Amino acid sequence: MKKTKLSDLKFEDLFRREPEAGRLFFNNRRALIFDAATMGVLRRQLLSTMGWELAMGVLSRFGYEHGSNDAEMLGRKFNWETDTDWLASGPFLHTLEGLVHVTPQKIEFDRGTGHFHMHGIWLNSYExxxxxxxxxxxxxxPVCWTLAGYASGYASSFFGKSLLAIETECVGKGDARCYFEIRPVEKWGPEALPYLSALQAVNVAERLRESESRFYDIALSSSDWIWEIDADGLYTYCSPGVTKILGYTPGELTGKKHFYDFFAPEEREQLKTSQLEIFSRKADFNLFVSRNLHKNGEMVILETKGVPILDRGGILLGYRGSVTDITERKRLEASLLQSEKLSAVGQLAAGVAHEINNPLGIILGFAQSVVRKIKEDDALALPLKTIEREAIRCKNLVQNLLVFSRASKSETLEELDLNTAMEGVLSLILAQAKARNVELVRELGSGLPKVNANQIQLQQVVLNLAHNAIDAMPKGGTLTIRTALPGRRPGYVELRVLDTGTGIPKDLQKRIFEPFFTTKEAGKGTGLGLSLAYEIIHKHGGAIELESEEGQGTEFTVYLPVHSAATLLAGGAA
Known part of the structure; x- marks a missing residue:
């Protein structure tokens, strides 16, 4: 193959046109013709959007890739007579392309020792x-960013070592000429810092973009809601997780809603003030728990974490963080706490019940024996009947304590139809409802799967809930007993007891299932009815929930697992 010298390169030999195809080729590569003004527009846009350092880094990297590719291409295409011809062909290409006229003043290199030193003049630099x-x-x-980048890339690819070209003089800075110098990177001093910093800025930007991409992927796949707000609390970013948590799309919140807009109305101002106080200190916050209103009207409990976003001067720009829905966790925690309370009280109740049962049986037996023999007009008849009545009341209380403590013997579970069990107890409720001017409404769903339950205990739960509902409607009202398949709890059957009574105050609702807690007058309630109902349903593998508003009524919802699920919870009993 013929040896090629630098002087052999001719523009006409390298340039080729295909006008019918709308293409130009230079050195067998497709070429585009841009005027210098167009490249100036690009420079201006980069400077305005990225700033000086990053714009310099981008154009330097662009020039570097161009120079590196040219060196590799020219090395493969031509059989150069000398390495100096190959090295000088890069500046010559730049001259042919109209970018700048390059006149090397000095070229020294030794591949064996790694020595490289080249400098020269850039005349008529378009940059x-x-x-x-x-x-x-x-x-x-520096001004000639792409030219310096090209020279660095070309020389580094040619020499097989990291070399850096620096603009030592430039007419763009007021010098008489543009002058460049190329050395190994380690041979430069402080004058290399602007170039290295610019390239580092590009590396940082690339890593930031990769980080943002990872962040976006995580935000998309996370069940949590990732968010950002500005200094006023307005959402500037919301991940798709917000839809699962609050029911809104990201577009419904971003730029339109503030972080406090979804707080429970009765707590909004207090929670808003608390959060803004944290913002004023520019402090991180963790495990901030709040009640929030879902788009469907339900209340959800959310746990929020956040960190401040500050500018270089320490000015607060906003916050970013994540939100986790802990509604179910809080329900389970409350259920566990209630179970622990009931277990402790139950152990005490079992012992007390057993201790009382025997002497109570003796008292009741003797009282009933004497009552049967004494005459009605006897002065002791009334006191004895009172003893009998109260002894029976105590016996019933002891039986409740035994059920409550799980010491009752009648705990056999059976497969039963919930509606059939309700029909049996509704007749008992109806009489009391009529006497208290309460309308009893039955809404029993059809085709419900069977549940595994103790019918007597289940009926006792409904009786307790119904009696409480009737007591809460002293002026009459409506009591509704409803059975259905719940939409949000597959695998369960739901039983609802609704009244239009006085409702339960918010501050008492947390204690409503505690044993011996009652809102009734002394002598009208033992405080065991709802705790007993809670214990029975919990023992059946189900759950009981309360919703109430003062003056608007109360709704208790009981969830019972269908037969297959209940069988597992009952240890295989069928």
Whole structure:
């Protein structure tokens, strides 16, 4: 193959046109013709959007890739007579392309020792001319970014070592000429810092973009809601997780809603004030728990974490963080706490019940024996009957305590139809309802799967709930007993007891299932009815929930697992 010298390169031999196809080729690569003014527009846009350092880094990297590719291409295509011809062909290509006229002044290199030193003149640099027209003389630093990048890339690819070209003089800075110098990176001193910092800025930007991409992927896949707000608390970013948690799409919140807009109305101002106080201190916050209103009207409990976003001067720009829905966790925690309370009280109740049962049986037996023998007009008849009545009341209380403590013997579970069990107890409720001017409404769903339950205990739960509901409607009202398949709890059957009574105050609702807690007058309630109902349903593998508003009524919802699930919970009993 014929040896090639630098002088053999001719523009006409390298340039090829295909006008019918709308293409130009230079050195067998497709080429595009841009005027210098267009490249100036690109420089101006980069500077305005990225700033000086990053714009310099981008154009330097662009030039570097161009120079590196040219060196590899020229090395493969031609059989150069000398390495110097190969090295000088890069500047010559730049001259042919009209970017700058390059005149090397000195070329020294030794591949064996790693020595490299080259410098020369850039004449008619398009970058220097364009920069002067757009911005005037530069006081910020180097001007010929792509030319320096090209020289660095070409020389590094040619020499197989990291070399750095630096603009030592430039007409764009007010010098008489543009002059460049190329050395190994480690041979440069402080003058290399602007170039290295610019390239580092590009690396940082690339890592930031990769980080943002990872963040976006995580935000998309996370069940949590990732968010950002500005300094006023307005959402500037919401991940798709918000839809699962609050029911809104990201677009319904971003730029339209503040972080406090979804707090429970009765707590909104207090929670807003608390959060804004944290913002004023620019402090992190963790495990901030709040009640929030879902789009469907339900209340959800959310746990929020956040960190401040600050500018370089320490000014608060906003916050970013995540939200986790802990509604179910809080329900389970409350259920566990209630179970622990009931277990402790139950152990006490079992012992007390057993201790009382025997002497109570003796008292009741003797009282009933004497009552049967004594005459009605006897002066002791009334006191004895009172003893009998109260002894029976105590016996019933002991039986409740035994059920409550799980010491009752009648705990056999059976497969039963919930509606059939309700029909049996509704007749008992109806008489009391009529006497208290309460309308009893039955809404029993059809086709419900069977449950595994103790019918007597289940009926006792409904009786307790119904009696409490009737007591809460002293002026009459409506009591509704409803059975259905719940939409949000597959695998369960639900039983609802609703009244239009006085409702339960918010501050008492947390204690409503505690044993011996009652809102009734002394002598009208033992405080065991609801705790007993809770214990029975819990023992059946189900759950009981309360919703109430003062003056609007109360709704208790009982969830019972269908037969297959209940069988597992009951240890296989069928």
């Amino acid at each position: 220097a001319e364009t920069h002067l027209k757009l911005f005037g003389l530069s006081a910020a630093g």
